[in-house]
Amino acid sequence: xAATVNEALDSxxxxxxxxxxxxxxxxxxxxxxxxxxxxxxxxxxxxxTRLKLxxxxxxxxxxxVEGEAVMVxxxxxxxxxxxxxxxxxxxxxxxxxxIGDSQSQQAMLEELYQxxxxxxxxxxxxxxxxxxxxAAQQLQLAGNVQGAVLALQTADARLAGSSRPQFISLRKVLxxxxxRLRAVPQVDMVGMNLRLESVINAVDGLPxxxxxxxxxxxxxxxxxxxxxxxxxxxxxxxxxxxxGSDFWDEVKGLIRIQRFDRDExxxxxxxxxxxxxxxxxxxxxxxxxxxxxxxxxxxxxxLKHAQAWLDRYFDSRxxxxxxxxxxxxxxxxxxxxxxxxTLNESLAAIKTFKLGKEQPR
Numbered sequence: 001x002a003a004t005v006n007e008a009l010d011s012x013x014x015x016x017x018x019x020x021x022x023x024x025x026x027x028x029x030x031x032x033x034x035x036x037x038x039x040x041x042x043x044x045x046x047x048x049t050r051l052k053l054x055x056x057x058x059x060x061x062x063x064x065v066e067g068e069a070v071m072v073x074x075x076x077x078x079x080x081x082x083x084x085x086x087x088x089x090x091x092x093x094x095x096x097x098x099i100g101d102s103q104s105q106q107a108m109l110e111e112l113y114q115x116x117x118x119x120x121x122x123x124x125x126x127x128x129x130x131x132x133x134x135a136a137q138q139l140q141l142a143g144n145v146q147g148a149v150l151a152l153q154t155a156d157a158r159l160a161g162s163s164r165p166q167f168i169s170l171r172k173v174l175x176x177x178x179x180r181l182r183a184v185p186q187v188d189m190v191g192m193n194l195r196l197e198s199v200i201n202a203v204d205g206l207p208x209x210x211x212x213x214x215x216x217x218x219x220x221x222x223x224x225x226x227x228x229x230x231x232x233x234x235x236x237x238x239x240x241x242x243x244g245s246d247f248w249d250e251v252k253g254l255i256r257i258q259r260f261d262r263d264e265x266x267x268x269x270x271x272x273x274x275x276x277x278x279x280x281x282x283x284x285x286x287x288x289x290x291x292x293x294x295x296x297x298x299x300x301x302x303l304k305h306a307q308a309w310l311d312r313y314f315d316s317r318x319x320x321x322x323x324x325x326x327x328x329x330x331x332x333x334x335x336x337x338x339x340x341x342t343l344n345e346s347l348a349a350i351k352t353f354k355l356g357k358e359q360p361r
Contacts, residue, residue: 081282088289136343173349296337
């Protein structure tokens with residue numbers, strides 16, 4: 001091989017020009033053709049590598065621009081979420097103030113209850129009025145259907161225990177309101193609140209899509225120990241087989257197959273990942289406040305945005321993400337804006353009954 005290269009170099013020097021027949025024989029030499037082919041392949045590989053590098057740099061720049069846009073959008077959403085949270089907190093404070101007023105009214109009713117000593121009927125009637133009033137306030141302020149049902153059941157049992165015929169018409173009204181309350185679909189507000197809290201606590205442990213790593217299949221994982229055992233074998237034939245296999249793997253690595261039937265995960269910097277998780281928690285907290293306020297549209301809208309962020313930015317192959325998405329989907333499908341009936345008919349019947357007892361006097 002060295003003699004052939006020397007002959008090629010001698011033919012290339014200007015001091016001893018070769019004859020046409022000698023040059024033609026040199027080009028027909030297979031080693032010269034192989035060397036030329038190798039140089040050509042190397043030049044083609046270098047050019048292709050430069051083109052791919054330029055394309056990769058452009059794609060990276062585009063994704064960085066998209067990441068900055070996502071960061072700006074996330075900050076805007078964070079400010080919007082903070083404003084919504086402040087508004088919901090103000091409304092929650094107003095609800096607490098109303099509950100405080102109802103508690104003060106309850107104290108006043110208790111004082112009135114203690115001051116009644118005008119007979120057994122008046123005592124029972126005041127007790128019934130207090131229970132129905134509290135049940136009506138619970139329905140209006142907190143939508144507590146179960147509490148209202150218990151209050152009306154207690155009132156009906158109290159009227160039944162008195163065994164007075166004049167209370168029969170009042171009992172009919174209470175039973176009608178009680179049947180309407182029992183027909184209202186029950187919503188497990190406490191259970192839904194606990195599930196939302198569990199999802200919020202699980203956000204920090206969910207892996208992002210940009211952090212996902214390719215997983216080796218079982219065949220590849222089992223082939224690695226077997227290949228190591230072959231490499232340690234003293235047989236020369238097995239060594240050459242291993243060398244040929246490695247070379248073929250390198251050649252196959254030059255070809256890249258990529259899927260374009262789904263969106264690529266958004267590129268996020270580490271700081272952006274922190275803001276993403278915090279904004280996702282704010283979304284879930286807004287949904288939690290909307291659940292307490294029984295605002296159906298806000299509740300489902302916040303859960304919808306949270307699910308969209310989970311699909312776009314987090315690794316969809318993780319079982320923990322599937323669990324969180326299933327919980328959010330089930331929560332979003334629950335109807336929390338249930339129309340709760342009022343107890344105006346029972347309150348009006350009690351008022352009419354009291355006026356009827358006072359008129360003869």
